[in-house]
Amino acid sequence: MILAFLLAAIAFLTLLAIVAPLLRSGRGAAPRASYDQAVYRDQLREVDRDIERGLVTPDEAGAARLEIQRRLLATERDAVPAAGGRSYSPVLATIVFLLVAGGSIGTYLWIGTPGLPDMPFASRGNEASSADRRALALQQQADQLAAQLKANPSDTQGWQRLGGMNAALGRWDDAAAAYRHAIDLGQTDADTTGSYGEALVMAAGGTVTPAAEAEFRKALAADPKSGVARYYLAIAANQAGEPQKAIDLLQRLLADMPADSPLRAQVGGRIADIARGAGMKVPELAKGTAPATPANADEMSDAQRQAMIQGMVARLAEKQRADPTNLDGWIRLGRAYAVLHETEKAEDAYDKAMALKPDDASIPLQAAQDLTRAQDPRAPLSPRLVALLRKVQATNPKEPAVLWYLGVAAVQAKHPDDAKRYWTDLLGVLPPSSQDARTVQAALDMLAKASGG
Secondary structure (H helix, E strand, C coil): CHHHHHHHHHHHHHHHHHHHHHHCCEEEECCCHHHHHHHHHHHHHHHHHHHHHCCCCHHHHHHHHHHHHHHHHHHHHCCCCEEEEECCCHHHHHHHHHHHHHHHHHHHHHHCCCCCCCCCHHHCCCCCCHHHHHHHHHHHHHHHHHHHHHHCCCCHHHHHHHHHHHHHCCCHHHHHHHHHHHHHCCCCCHHHHHHHHHHHHHHCCCCCCHHHHHHHHHHHHHCCCCHHHHHHHHHHHHHCCCHHHHHHHHHHHHHHCECCCCCHHHHHHHHHHHHHHCCCCCCCCCCCECCCCCCCHHHCCHHHHHHHHHHHHHHHHHHHHHCCCCHHHHHHHHHHHHHCCCHHHHHHHHHHHHHHCCCCCHHHHHHHHHHHHCCCCCCCCCHHHHHHHHHHHHHCCCCHHHHHHHHHHHHHCCCHHHHHHHHHHHHHHCCCCCHHHHHHHHHHHHHHHHCCC
């Protein structure tokens, strides 16, 4: 309780520092570039952590990293402080308060855990690290998703997400069970079968069991370039007493990897371990393909970086045109367009995904999540996004983030009564003593003052 009060006080003082200059005249403002740079650098570190945990493929991670670096370079160009006067503007102060607080709430409601109970300090032992807190949040999200899947066991995408969450938490038996459900529902692509096989290996303490090997062979049949399948089949060969075969398979995998892939070190280390264990000379590692990007990404111009990202997304779009029934592909394409802030194309891709599975409520929710994350805070929510939020609300009327963004849209449309209604409903689903509830109440109070109520 004390911690919540301190955090609320810090948040209030921070917002006061932002809003106060708008309540008096001034001569200038510090740029927000330094803040943006810190956020983007943290996002780069998070991409590296996702690669290490196996949550994203190298191609997906490369695209994300390039986009983050592009934005980082853009903030460095904008780092010159602005000059000029600022007039007294209480209305603008109110809008700034709502947007800053709203952005924090909206993001947290999508990816945070607003219902997580307090943990007494005495029960913690040593203070939890940020990694511990992330793991705790992920654990609660996985448990919530598992509960939802009991009510809707035919949600293929949900089982895939649950498998990934449990794998990230090290719950390998649970991850294997989730992937098995997805496969039984017809999701037999290389990624799912490969992930299932890997979960079986990890659950067996690193041994490639016959069941796991069978899944890797299925993955390889679906995609001959599947890195996961090729890697573990090489490990299986070594465990079967064929170290030279294992090394040859891993060398071929290295040869197909970009020379700057961060996974090369792991594969190369395994080759060395196998060779030493068999009393063989450690071989020179295969060189690999040309790097997908220069060793120093800062050497690329913005135009080169953007062209490369656009090319990757264009190839994904072309693949979808050739296979328009690929539901997961449309979702990935929608997410990619959202990252590029190509909102209309993202909305089109998600529309196609929803058309393929109109009864799956998780797809509109995923679409709304990606589109609101990519939303430019300076721009109003598009009519299609607002319609999507209303569609999600129709099936899930208590979704906190949907209520929040519908309130934001109402404010932007100058409909304060609608905003009040959405945010009042939001208060009803938040824990009464939580920081989120207090912040929503503060936003309602500011809305009342701005409307003269």
